[in-house]
Amino acid sequence: MDFDSNIFMETLPLFLKGTEITLAATLLSSAIGILIATILAIMQVSKSMPAKIFANAYILTFRSIPLLVTIIFLYYGLPVTGLYLSAFFVGILGLALTLAAYASEVIRAGIVSIPRGQLEAAAALGLRRPHILRHVVLPQALMRILPPMTNQVITNLKNTSLLSAIAITDILRTGIDVMTWKANTFSPFAAIALCYLALIIPLSILARWLEARLARRLHP
DSSP: OOOHHHHHTTTTTHHHHHHHHHHHHHHHHHHHHHHHHHHHHHHHHOEEEEEEEHHHHHHHHHHHHOHHHHHHHHHHGGGGGGGOOHHHEEEEEEEHHHHHHHHHHHHHHHHHHHHHHHHHHHHHHTHHHHHIIIIIIIIHHHHHHHHHHHHHHHHHHHHGGGGGTTTTOOOHHHHHHHHHHTTHHHHHHHHHHHHHHHHHHHHHHHHHHHHHHHHHOOOO
């Protein structure tokens, strides 16, 4: 074992910076991905056949392509189209597009779990379909999807490690650079593990708390 506490402490500020980048990428890509996922879920349950076809094709496509392939394809492919983005924003885009494909199914399941009687009652009161969706369906669906959506965000956080492939100095890239710089393997990778644990454990606790709270509300 080549763990060196001096290397660990000396490079800690670098890992803290890498953690900030990882956290920023997670928050931005999760926000964008969940927004896209919500639109896809609404398209899936809509009465428009073109909307359903587009949503299902999107979901199938991005679930079938490995995330790393998506990120690298965007990184090298977007400049060909004349669109030049920084590696950081390319990474966020790749994460968001893939997250949306998985999160949309969570949101769709939440939407269809609302009893049909509530929709009929809202329609009987004169509410139009967009208003029913906004004021009746989505608020209730939100409570049901919070725990699984938190798990999707955790998965997205772990997927940020793939951003190191396009030279973004996230936690993993920082560890690889330190390993090369210090010719030491165990110390930087111990720091990598600790950084991810510090981010993921609180989110996991939050997911369990939300799940327990939701269970009490649905089954008092």
